Amino acid sequence: MEIYYDKDADLKYLEDKTVAVIGYGSQGHAQAQNLKDSGVKTIIGLRKESSSWEVAEKDGFDVYTTAEASAKADVIQILIPDIKQASVFKNDIEGNLEDGNTLVFSHGFNIHYDQIVPPKNVDVIMVAPKSPGHLVRRLYVDGKGVPGLLAVYQDYTANAYAIGLAYAKAIGCTHAGVIETSFKEETETDLFGEQAVLCGGATALVKAGFETLVEAGYQPEIAYFECLNELKLIVDLMFEGGISTMRDSISDTAQYGDIMVGPKIIDDHVRENMKEVLADIQNGEFARNWILENQANRPVFNSLTKKDEESLIEEVGARLRKMMSWID
């Protein structure tokens, strides 16, 4: 398997092109600023009433409506929430596409689940940073960069790969490594990762550990440091040197607990649950539920998010983090 780095990508494929970044949120603000700092002509597309409009202008961008920006640009990167992309594409982008333009995504949801069907006479690619947007910007500024995935769904111009690699370079991804994938593989692995491990799995593990200690009568502040704060420090070591390096740093006692108890917590039952979650992603059940949830105005999303926002771990954490002046 090949991994592409800076030397494999040439920014000349974006020379003389205008990139419109549609949306100026988590990924939008990061990718747009990285593109600009890499010398790529970048404009922003938003709704007139968007609160991001002023922010993008303050950051030095020319901001237009989505339709205007799409008409002006050669490369259109759609970085608004997945669930809004299909209607915005239909109403504001599709009619403004010109022969040979490049349509870019950072997640394959709408193409893979057939919510967006692009015309045949444009390139359709994906450059998906494997990172939250704010770190896409922070690590670029630090001269580092986050890994990314590149996929080509339609190569109308025969330059889609080169344009994709140039885009990945401009946002800092080829600095850390870019792997080629398909829209299907990116969509399914990205959804699985965020649900089972990175976001769903990690928050459920942290909450279950915290609540077990608190229910047993231990101080919530100690439970917070133990189950949430220190997780970052342990994960940092895994990030730097893998599981073995992390185990080099912890005590033998912790390591014995790790290898003996870890598989009891993440047991066969949890692995079965993971397979079910993956199957629901593969057969479109998750996508359908998420689309319907939005059509119903997000009743489940809103009530469960609110419940977690009001939970003890969030209240204790907010109080403790105020004491740690180095946390932004």
Ligand SMILES: NC(=O)c1ccc[n+]([C@@H]2O[C@H](COP(=O)([O-])OP(=O)(O)OC[C@H]3O[C@@H](n4cnc5c(N)ncnc54)[C@H](O)[C@@H]3O)[C@@H](O)[C@H]2O)c1
């Ligand atoms: N958030 C991440 O870190 C991350 C990581 C990898 C991939 N992605 C993908 O990147 C894409 C963007 O996700 P995000 O989390 O950055 O989005 P976001 O929720 O941060 O996007 C908000 C932005 O979209 C704008 N917006 C909302 N509705 C709009 C509309 N109708 N017309 C024009 N602009 C509109 C808002 O004004 C705001 O600027 C998604 O495909 C997502 O899956 C996100």
Ligand SMILES: CC(C)(O)[C@@H](O)C(=O)O
């Ligand atoms: C940052 C994540 C979780 O990796 C991304 O996939 C997202 O959807 O926000």
Ligand SMILES: [Mg+2]
């Ligand atoms: Mg995702």
Ligand SMILES: [Mg+2]
């Ligand atoms: Mg992801």
